[in-house]
Amino acid sequence: MSRPLLTALAAAVALSACASDTAGVAQGGASASSTLKAGLALVMPGSEAAQTAPQNPEALAQAALSSVKGPVMLATFEASGATMVFGMVGENGAMRSYNSPDQRGIVLRNGMLAATRGFGEDLMSADTEGVAKLVTSRSAGTAERVQRYLDGDGTERPVPMRCAVSIGQPVSQTLSGIAYSGMQVVEHCEGSGAVVDNGYLVSTKGRVLVSSQWAGPSLGYVMFQSLRD
Amino acid sequence: MARKVSKIAQISTLALIAGSLPMAFETPAHAETTIGWSLGTYGAPGLIDMPTAEVIKDGELVTSVYGYGKTARGNFSFQIAPQLTAVLRVSTEDGMADDGTALRDRGFDLHWQVLNENGMRPALAIGLRDLMGGGIHGSEYIVATKTLNPSLRGTVGLGWGRLGSEGSFGGGTRPVSDPTGGLNSEAWFRGPAAVFAGLAWQANDKLTLKAEYSSDAYEAETAAVGFDRKSSLNFGADYKINSMVKLSGYYLAGSEVGLQLTVALDPRHPPAPSGLEKAPLPVRPRPAPAADPDGWSGAWTADPTAQPAIQTAVADALRKDGQILDSMRLSADSVNVRVRNQIYAAPPQAIGHTARVLTRALPPSVETITVTQVSNGMPTSSVTFRRSDLERLENTQAGEILAATQIGEAETAGAYVPTEGLYPRLQFGLRPYAEFSTYEKDADLYADMGVELSARYEITPGLILSGAINQKIFGNLDEQTKVSTSTAPHVRSDIAEYQKHGDLALQRLTLAWYSRPAENLYSRVTVGYLEQMYGGVSGEILWKPVDSRLAFGGELNWVKQRAYDQRFEFLDYDTVSGHLSAYYDFGAGVTGSVDVGRYLAEDWGATFSVDRELANGWSVSAFATITDMSSDEFGPGAFDKGVKLRIPLSWATGKPSLATFTPTIRPYVGDGGARVEVDGRLYQSVRNTHMGALYEDWGRFWR
Incomplete structure (x- = not known):
């Protein structure tokens, strides 16, 4: 009688052991972290500026631009250190859906992260209208933001936060071989036990060019770089 | 950089979820307070042999194996409701069979937390051990547990049966319970009673120390195998190896050493992150009417090749997604698809994928989208959307599209066109x-x-x-x-x-x-x-x-x-x-x-x-x-x-x-x-x- 249960435990443990391996996306290693550093220097005032952008992401970016049509994003995941290329697969109003070659997805609305898919413990949805208005108009102020996740039981749970948006410095720099120039905008959010610092580089037209945004407790921060808008 | 990382590390999923609870969901904040720190040797929340008034996390499934000397128990504990714990137990009791060999026994216990701890009021629980065996573990208790400070809990209780066998008072004779294994309710809370008590101290994240004053006389064990009950005091220590596994050691009655291994499966904490899968196809919004006048007017229905082409496209997209398009009924303004979900444990996920696939394949005049789930060939339910709602609400709070959705009886008749080549x-x-x-x-x-x-x-x-x-x-x-x-x-x-x-x-x-x-x-x-x-x-x-x-x-x-x-x-x-x-x-x-x-x-x-x-x-x-x-x-x-x-x-x-x-x-x-x-x-x-x-x-x- 006890054996089926123990088998279940063993199976669960074994399955989990192999499942955790599959979570990994293309590993970027050290160069990814320096891209991150360079990117953060772009969007975060006071961060240490990297001297030159690393070679690898540049090659990745160029390869992506030549092989993928339409808008392309480069995303670097702080938690895993992986860098992935995403091509746009859908556009619905201000919302753009991008997929990676291995069919994981990110969704951005006015450049603000609206959802992730296929990574596990994904950001299900985000209400970012208020902060998006401030960020894209490059103006300071406060606004609400709500991010939603499925809990372990499978029920959608909201994480409401209150965010203060402030303006940093104008910056012009090359990242992964692409020249960016715009204004630093930072967003500090607190609420539901979370403290989040997002940063954006916003063009004069109000486009988010490069950003570091918090995707959730398991994905952590993601650095987005628009390779082609 | 380092500063940011540590900040992320502070944000555990738990904190997030707990923080968001007051928004809409039922669990009251104080419910956390009497979640048990440890299981006793009988598998219900407890110290060592004595129970506490705590509970296991709701829905949790805990297996524990306990042994001392040549006696061993396997307990399977389920928190079947937030306040109710059920335990199934199998055991080998050294020398306790009629012929002096080991008794292989089984038992069933219920533990009910009647009152949650609240302010000055302690948690209160009653329990029945071996409630239908008539076996050697048969006992009942009423117990109170109070959190004295964040790392110390005290427990006092009154026990009957085996738990009323040492230091007992009153009650007369306990009726002999039915040995055939029916409910032995005639014996519950009858016979001599005794007081027991104990303390649990969480020394740190990993270690919990426990001490109890036991009201269990170990009479049968003393008679059968010479169990040496030198003391009424038992001591124990729990060591948490990881979030699932705990190891406990006990010093019993001043003479015996016991060990217990506990493995807890919490359905709410899956071992792998949920959602390692292909991203869904996004909604494709319709073009402006000027850009596709034939599509918007419904003139496309006059083309006999339109429906087969659409059906093939939808069937192919769904097949790639892990679903099967059984059949389809298409008109100028509405569509109904019968779909077999072969992949997603949660049907709404399958329905969501199907609805999005349809927005990509259907001419613009089709506004009403109905997805019918098929199980073993039977259409079982239909979920109907307005296409404009799918376009408007994509990737928003799930409750918004639900509010705009109709769920109803599936059509059992109608001019459905079966997808070719599916059957047999x-x-x-x-x-x-x-x-x-x-x-x-x-x-x-x-x-x-x-x-x-x-x-x-x-x-x-x-x-x-x-x-x-x-x-x-x-x-x-x-x-x-x-x-x-x-x-x-x-x-x-x-x-x-x-x-x-x-x-x-x-x-x-x-x-x-x-x-x-x-x-x-x-x-x-x-x-x-x-x-x-x-x-x-x-x-x-x-x-x-x-x-x-x-x-x-x-x-x-x-x-x-x-x-x-x-x-x-x-x-x-x-x-x-x-x-x-x-x-x-x-x-x-x-x-x-x-x-x-x-x-x-x-x-x-x-x-x-x-x-x-x-x-x-x-x-x-x-x-x-x-x-x-x-x-x-x-x-x-x-x-x-x-x-x-x-x-x-x-x-x-x-x-x-x-x-x-x-x-x-x-x-x-x-x-x-x-x-x-x-x-x-x-x-x-x-x-x-x-x-x-x-x-x-x-x-x-x-x-």
């Missing part, structure tokens, strides 16, 4: 299996491992020929020595005879026909070798409106007992069995059912079941069957009861799959209250696409 459909499967002997008093455990080859041939939708055959690779089930001495017809108790045959044992070979005879009605007829022990005919009908909490069903079977070798022969025994059933969905994933009727041994009675399911697909259900078969005739335990688990593979791997692991744990397999096992019973096939279950799982719609 043949599927094969090969998988490993493990089979175990039943737990018997004074018997060893036997097991086989092997492979199961299965096939399913769906001739037309709903008419299905299927079978499975087992081939043992290794094991010792054939060495079982158990011989059933049941005085009732051996409808189940000869299970060992069947288990001895593992070579090409035909598990089932059936022709089943599922259909929708009328609105809200579902039917099934199954003919053939239904299960390991029975073949025959089984017919079932179910009434279940999509939005109804209540459902009724009826089942009638004529079955004949199969030969032990599980080939094509039969034994002499045949019978007619059948049930009338009522099912009720209480909400929040809890369903109850009552089945009244005649069982395999021609005994009459009723089965009561309660099932608790989480949105991630985990479920735990408990059942008990009371029939007119006497408890003597049934054997140990007096009546049939047990626990069924369903653990979804997707929970363990994070990847989408319909596969589940469904063990049934029965303390004793007797001949009373036995039902024939048939695949595809209707309520289970239908329920998860009906309103209650769709609402529960709806958070996955945009995933």
Whole structure:
């Protein structure tokens, strides 16, 4: 009688052991972290500026631009250190859906992260209208933001936060071989036990060019770089 | 950089979830306070031998193995409701059998936290140990536990039976409990009582130290094997190895050392992150009317090639997603697709994918999108959207699209165009299996491992020929020595005879026909070798409106007992069995059912079941069957009861799959209250696409 249960435990443990391996996306290693550093220097005032952008992401970016049509994003995941290329697969109003070659997805609305898919413990949805208005108009102020996740039981749970948006410095720099120039905008959010610092580089037209945004407790921060808008 | 990382590290999922709870969900904040720090040696929240008034985390399933000297216990504990813990226990008690050998015993306990800890008020619980065994553990208690400071809890209680055997007062003589295994309620809270007490101290995240003043005299053990009870004080330490596993050591009665290993499975904390899957296709918004005037006007319907092209495109996209488009009914302004979800444990996720695929394939004039789920060929429910809502609400809070959605009865007629080339459909499967002997008093455990080859041939939708055959690779089930001495017809108790045959044992070979005879009605007829022990005919009908909490069903079977070798022969025994059933969905994933009727041994009675399911697909259900078969005739335990688990593979791997692991744990397999096992019973096939279950799982719609 006890054996089926123990088998279940063993199976669960074994399955989990192999499942955790599959979570990994293309590993970027050290160069990814320096891209991150360079990117953060772009969007975060006071961060240490990297001297030159690393070679690898540049090659990745160029390869992506030549092989993928339409808008392309480069995303670097702080938690895993992986860098992935995403091509746009859908556009619905201000919302753009991008997929990676291995069919994981990110969704951005006015450049603000609206959802992730296929990574596990994904950001299900985000209400970012208020902060998006401030960020894209490059103006300071406060606004609400709500991010939603499925809990372990499978029920959608909201994480409401209150965010203060402030303006940093104008910056012009090359990242992964692409020249960016715009204004630093930072967003500090607190609420539901979370403290989040997002940063954006916003063009004069109000486009988010490069950003570091918090995707959730398991994905952590993601650095987005628009390779082609 | 480092500063940022540490900030992220602080944000655990738990903090997030707890922080967001007051928004909409039921668990009150103070409910956390009496979650048990440790399990006792009997598997319920406790110190060592003494219970506490704590609870286990809701829904948690804990296995613990405890031993001292030559005595060992295995406890399976389920938190079946936030306040109610049930424990099934098997044990080997050194020297306690009548002939002085080890007693192999089993027991069932209930622990109910009547009051939660609140302010100055301690938590209060009552419990029944071994409430139907009449065994040596039989005892009852009332206990209070108070959190004295964040790392110290004190417990005081009053015990009867075994827990009232040391330092007892009053009560006269405790009535002798029924040794045949019925409810021994005549003895509950009777006889001498005694006070017990204890403390638990969480020294740090990993270590909890425990001390208790025990009211258990260990009388029987002292008499049988010379247990040396030098002291009423027991001491213990729990060491948490990780979030699932704990190791405990005890110093008992000043003379014995005990060890306990505890493994906890929390359905709410999957071992892998949920959602390792392909991203869904996004909604494709329609072009402006000026850009596609023919598409918007509906003029496209005049083109005879339009519908086939659309259907092929939708079928291909769904196939890549893991779903099958059975058929489609398309008009200028609406579409209804019948879809078989072959992949997502949560139907709303499958429906969400289908709806998005449709926005990409349909001409702009189609505004109403209906997705009908199909189970075993039966359309079971329809979910209808306005296309403009899908466009407007994509990737927003799941509740918003739900509010704009209609869920209702599936059309059973209509001009549906079947997708070409789907039927007949043949599927094969090969998988490993493990089979175990039943737990018997004074018997060893036997097991086989092997492979199961299965096939399913769906001739037309709903008419299905299927079978499975087992081939043992290794094991010792054939060495079982158990011989059933049941005085009732051996409808189940000869299970060992069947288990001895593992070579090409035909598990089932059936022709089943599922259909929708009328609105809200579902039917099934199954003919053939239904299960390991029975073949025959089984017919079932179910009434279940999509939005109804209540459902009724009826089942009638004529079955004949199969030969032990599980080939094509039969034994002499045949019978007619059948049930009338009522099912009720209480909400929040809890369903109850009552089945009244005649069982395999021609005994009459009723089965009561309660099932608790989480949105991630985990479920735990408990059942008990009371029939007119006497408890003597049934054997140990007096009546049939047990626990069924369903653990979804997707929970363990994070990847989408319909596969589940469904063990049934029965303390004793007797001949009373036995039902024939048939695949595809209707309520289970239908329920998860009906309103209650769709609402529960709806958070996955945009995933």
